[in-house]
Amino acid sequence: MKAKIRKLAVNVEETHLEIGRKVDPITRKAVAVAVIENPFANSYQEDLSLLMEIGAELGTLLGRKCVEVLGITPEQAESYGKSAMVGENGELEHAAALLHPKMGAPLRKEVEKGAALVPSSKKMGSPGQVLDVPLGHKDAAYVRSHFDGIEVRLNDAPRANEIMVAIAVTDSGRPLPRVGGLTHSDAEGIDGLR
Amino acid sequence: MSKLNLRKAAYSIEEVFHEGGPVSETPLRRAAALAIIDNPFAGRFEPDIQWFMEDLKPLGLQMASRIVEMLGGADQIEGYGKGAMIGEAGELEHGALWHAPGGYAMRELLNNSNAIVPSSKKVAGVGGRLDVPITHINASYVRSHFDSMEVGLNDAPKANEMALVLVMSTGPRIHNRAGGLAAKDIEGKDGLR
Numbered sequence: 001m002k003a004k005i006r007k008l009a010v011n012v013e014e015t016h017l018e019i020g021r022k023v024d025p026i027t028r029k030a031v032a033v034a035v036i037e038n039p040f041a042n043s044y045q046e047d048l049s050l051l052m053e054i055g056a057e058l059g060t061l062l063g064r065k066c067v068e069v070l071g072i073t074p075e076q077a078e079s080y081g082k083s084a085m086v087g088e089n090g091e092l093e094h095a096a097a098l099l100h101p102k103m104g105a106p107l108r109k110e111v112e113k114g115a116a117l118v119p120s121s122k123k124m125g126s127p128g129q130v131l132d133v134p135l136g137h138k139d140a141a142y143v144r145s146h147f148d149g150i151e152v153r154l155n156d157a158p159r160a161n162e163i164m165v166a167i168a169v170t171d172s173g174r175p176l177p178r179v180g181g182l183t184h185s186d187a188e189g190i191d192g193l194r
Numbered sequence: 195m196s197k198l199n200l201r202k203a204a205y206s207i208e209e210v211f212h213e214g215g216p217v218s219e220t221p222l223r224r225a226a227a228l229a230i231i232d233n234p235f236a237g238r239f240e241p242d243i244q245w246f247m248e249d250l251k252p253l254g255l256q257m258a259s260r261i262v263e264m265l266g267g268a269d270q271i272e273g274y275g276k277g278a279m280i281g282e283a284g285e286l287e288h289g290a291l292w293h294a295p296g297g298y299a300m301r302e303l304l305n306n307s308n309a310i311v312p313s314s315k316k317v318a319g320v321g322g323r324l325d326v327p328i329t330h331i332n333a334s335y336v337r338s339h340f341d342s343m344e345v346g347l348n349d350a351p352k353a354n355e356m357a358l359v360l361v362m363s364t365g366p367r368i369h370n371r372a373g374g375l376a377a378k379d380i381e382g383k384d385g386l387r
């Protein structure tokens with residue numbers, strides 16, 4: 001692996017009740033995080049291709065961790081998202097190199113299909129800061145019930161020379177969706193939007 | 195009838211490969227289970243609270259089993275800890291109800307765990323974080339295994355809720371070198387050494 005990983009973390013959240021009402025079936029979201037060394041900390045680097053390669057590796061690794069912890073088959077995944085938080089000796093562009101050029105294709109293999117854009121967020125940060133990973137339907141971005149997010153933070157990351165990279169996958173939408181719009185069952189999932 | 199009302203469950207696992215030193219062949223793994231439940235005593239002073247411990251027993255076992263499964267079996271586990279956060283309409287004493295059902299659930303699944311389960315508890319608002327202490331399951335004085343794991347959820351505990359936590363770990367701190375009683379030297383009879 002090109003990524004130098006110090007730490008991996010996987011969280012899964014299940015919602016059984018929402019405002020006193022039973023959620024049936026329960027909704028579940030997972031987020032997997034890798035804390036990696038930033039190969040370009042402290043210096044401006046024109047060519048960020050190493051981070052792009054690392055992004056591809058992490059697309060597979062973190063996507064698979066989420067699917068595993070949810071105990072689902074890849075096609076049962078319903079929404080996804082990705083984020084990165086760069087420690088203070090890096091730059092925001094490092095997050096973009098990890099997330100955008102090469103992470104998507106391997107992630108889509110782990111969740112099967114994935115016609116929709118993978119929603120993303122990025123920021124600079126420090127140990128203990130919160131990273132909010134946006135979530136959207138994996139095959140049809142307009143599915144309104146699946147717009148969501150999951151928070152992740154690690155008390156000891158990212159250190160100054162590190163980057164925290166997160167991928168989130170769910171097997172469901174929000175607990176009690178009722179704001180209309182395109183539904184999961186009506187989505188065609190061909191153009192990634194509807 | 196059981197008063198247990200589970201709103202949310204969350205599980206976390208961390209694998210630590212190094213912390214600036216040599217990369218370990220076996221990463222340290224820590225896992226946590228959190229349950230967000232209604233606090234049946236929220237909003238008033240209730241003198242008689244101990245009955246609720248019975249209701250918590252099955253929850254403790256469920257959470258402990260899930261952690262053991264996440265870490266690959268009881269034989270993998272070397273450290274443990276527990277904790278509770280009480281929403282603002284409750285009191286610290288409600289968190290103390292978790293000691294017996296949480297601790298004994300883990301000890302039931304981990305053969306030969308003699309050591310007391312270390313714990314932390316506090317009253318917290320939504321988004322509160324809890325540092326759950328971890329010590330060796332057989333001998334509290336094993337220095338390499340003193341550790342902790344931070345847990346919390348952005349949407350819990352609400353005022354009328356409590357967050358109950360169990361954690362387990364698979365080994366020593368990744369670059370432990372602070373001496374003291376080593377895991378290989380323990381007698382494991384009194385739970386201390």
